[in-house]
Amino acid sequence: MIEIKSISFSRPTQRIFDNFSATISPNCATLLTGANGCGKSTLLNLIGGVLTPDSGSITINGIAVSTLTAREQSKVRSIAPQRRIFDLAFTVNQLLSIIHVARRAIHHSEVFDALEIAEIAELKVTELSLGQQQRASLALALIQEASFYLLDEPFSAQDSLHQERALELILALAKERGILVVAHNSDSFAARFGRVFPIRTVVR
Amino acid sequence: MKKLAVSIFFTVAMTALFIVSLQTGILHLSHSFFSLIGKHDSVDATTVWEVRFPRVVGALIIGAGLGVAGGLAQAIFRNPLAEPTLIGLTSGATLGSVAVITTGVAAYGSVLNALVGVSFAFIAAFFVQLLTPNKGNGFLLTGLAISAVLTACAGLLISISPKPGVQSLAFWNFGSLTLLNNSTVVMITPFIVAGITIALLVTPKLDGYSLGDTTSHFIGISTNKVRFISIIAMALLVGASVSAVGAIAFLGLLVPHIVRLLIGPAHRALLPMCALVGASMLALADLLARTVAAPREIPLGLLTSLIGAPALIILLRAQRSQWVDHD
Numbered sequence: 001m002i003e004i005k006s007i008s009f010s011r012p013t014q015r016i017f018d019n020f021s022a023t024i025s026p027n028c029a030t031l032l033t034g035a036n037g038c039g040k041s042t043l044l045n046l047i048g049g050v051l052t053p054d055s056g057s058i059t060i061n062g063i064a065v066s067t068l069t070a071r072e073q074s075k076v077r078s079i080a081p082q083r084r085i086f087d088l089a090f091t092v093n094q095l096l097s098i099i100h101v102a103r104r105a106i107h108h109s110e111v112f113d114a115l116e117i118a119e120i121a122e123l124k125v126t127e128l129s130l131g132q133q134q135r136a137s138l139a140l141a142l143i144q145e146a147s148f149y150l151l152d153e154p155f156s157a158q159d160s161l162h163q164e165r166a167l168e169l170i171l172a173l174a175k176e177r178g179i180l181v182v183a184h185n186s187d188s189f190a191a192r193f194g195r196v197f198p199i200r201t202v203v204r
Numbered sequence: 205m206k207k208l209a210v211s212i213f214f215t216v217a218m219t220a221l222f223i224v225s226l227q228t229g230i231l232h233l234s235h236s237f238f239s240l241i242g243k244h245d246s247v248d249a250t251t252v253w254e255v256r257f258p259r260v261v262g263a264l265i266i267g268a269g270l271g272v273a274g275g276l277a278q279a280i281f282r283n284p285l286a287e288p289t290l291i292g293l294t295s296g297a298t299l300g301s302v303a304v305i306t307t308g309v310a311a312y313g314s315v316l317n318a319l320v321g322v323s324f325a326f327i328a329a330f331f332v333q334l335l336t337p338n339k340g341n342g343f344l345l346t347g348l349a350i351s352a353v354l355t356a357c358a359g360l361l362i363s364i365s366p367k368p369g370v371q372s373l374a375f376w377n378f379g380s381l382t383l384l385n386n387s388t389v390v391m392i393t394p395f396i397v398a399g400i401t402i403a404l405l406v407t408p409k410l411d412g413y414s415l416g417d418t419t420s421h422f423i424g425i426s427t428n429k430v431r432f433i434s435i436i437a438m439a440l441l442v443g444a445s446v447s448a449v450g451a452i453a454f455l456g457l458l459v460p461h462i463v464r465l466l467i468g469p470a471h472r473a474l475l476p477m478c479a480l481v482g483a484s485m486l487a488l489a490d491l492l493a494r495t496v497a498a499p500r501e502i503p504l505g506l507l508t509s510l511i512g513a514p515a516l517i518i519l520l521r522a523q524r525s526q527w528v529d530h531d
Binding site for chain 2: 045048049050069070071072073074075078079081084085086087088089090091094095097098099140141144
């Protein structure tokens with residue numbers, strides 16, 4: 001379980017969370033919805049340990065995120081940010097080999113199949129379409145072995161066919177793992193998630 | 205396969221350069237140097253083993269070190285323009301070396317000289333990091349400014365120093381392998397070997413690191429640790445080389461670009477290949493420096509700038525698909 005206990009967080013000019021609490025359950029697909037700029041990505045960065053809340057606490061399986069090293073955190077949760085920076089022209093295969101074969105989650109071949117990685121494996125990440133880049137980026141997050149997967153807008157750039165396949169993959173994986181999907185355009189699939197957090201829970 | 209072909213090519217090139225460098229020079233050997241192996245009793249033998257041998261071995265070792273330092277600098281600053289010279293390492297090492305020699309604390313070519321070069325390089329790079337505004341690309345400008353100050357301080361020390369052992373400003377700024385002898389090569393080798401070893405230890409993390417601080421953290425890489433270890437490795441490589449042969453321009457900048465063009469950007473292959481290519485290039489440059497205008501010698505740094513800078517421009521244009529601008 002990921003427990004977010006009454007956290008507050010402010011940017012220099014803006015208060016983003018005020019006494020916000022939430023839980024992300026294991027073995028369940030949770031959907032976090034809300035308009036742009038409401039703090040969804042900030043929340044992932046807080047859970048991911050890149051940002052630290054001004055007050056309150058975030059624990060994963062009972063251990064405070066702030067007490068874990070980057071490596072320890074990466075073993076309990078995996079995060080797909082909304083946008084990745086691809087500076088170097090790796091092939092998709094090279095990109096995915098960042099997660100060493102020996103350290104990949106058991107479900108990695110399911111991920112590659114559903115996201116049709118084989119057909120883009122030898123292409124350079126810098127020359128992919130936005131949708132292909134997003135699939136490569138999602139695959140990178142999903143093959144990391146972890147108990148929780150936090151995915152920021154994982155299919156915003158997908159056509160409906162690819163979105164459906166990615167969604168089915170995520171819902172299937174969520175039977176044995178905790179998965180949080182952040183999406184602002186979610187009317188068409190919100191009902192299929194086990195839990196939905198609407199925007200109102202996030203205080204501006 | 206491509207990697208194998210490229211490494212075989214450069215290994216062969218390195219060996220060929222090694223043999224040609226031993227064979228070629230102002231003094232014409234009466235026999236092939238092979239007949240001199242194990243002999244120390246003639247002018248030919250002394251020329252080969254006491255003059256040419258340390259010089260070409262030094263070129264290979266220092267070239268390998270500077271190639272790796274360049275690859276590492278571009279990786280940890282995520283910038284194709286990063287180079288040890290631009291981030292304060294080289295000028296720090298220069299000031300350190302000049303300072304200990306002019307004050308008489310250590311002699312040129314001593315272990316202490318190299319140690320001080322390494323420490324000053326590290327401190328200078330650390331200050332560039334510290335003074336750079338919010339992590340951005342400002343570090344290149346900060347590095348440039350700090351380098352200018354440090355180089356000027358070194359110049360001042362040289363100008364006012366009565367010590368003859370300090371060498372000229374040209375030696376430190378343009379670099380030269382003329383002073384390399386067997387004992388200096390033996391002295392710097394452990395530094396370079398340590399630097400390359402440390403660089404290879406962080407190499408497996410560099411592909412993930414290239415995706416930015418946030419993604420690196422998400423996949424379990426402690427970016428501050430990677431940066432810190434890399435700066436230590438670069439300080440060892442650059443500090444030791446500068447203390448022995450001065451600043452050699454463009455090698456660290458150019459080599460990683462050539463390697464990326466040949467075998468792609470994945471760092472596990474890139475950094476070892478930077479060592480091979482750097483070694484070959486410096487051995488070639490030094491061979492040219494001492495033969496093109498023989499019996500006079502062209503300052504090595506002039507030659508590397510003259511060839512390196514235009515080559516870099518051509519490579520940058522050819523390589524647009526390797527680095528992406530986000531503007």
